[in-house]
Amino acid sequence: MWPMTQVVHVVLVEWAEGRDGAAEEAEGLVDQHLRGIPGVLSVDRGPSVSTEGLESGFDWALVIRFESADAVAAYLPHPDHVVVGRYLGDNSARVVVxxxxx
Structure with missing residues (x-):
């Protein structure tokens, strides 16, 4: 486990074929479920705005800053995280954390 320091949690998603609208639904779920979890300091989500074109097929990202590694450990089994994680898993071709x- 990391020392008592903030942790940045990055999730990259490539949506599955035919999942038009998945990003918008994911953003709604993130806003509804993740922002209020204890230990979450900030949440950013959305498509890449990079002009480099180096996304390697990933369409969307979720970036959460936590106050500590303990906050991440508590977040993983949290029911609100499970809802979002299940949605991302069910609607993606590929996910990297x-x-x-x-």
């Missing part, structure tokens, strides 16, 4: 201590 990457956590960085900051």
């Amino acid at each position: 990457f956590d960085v201590a900051s």
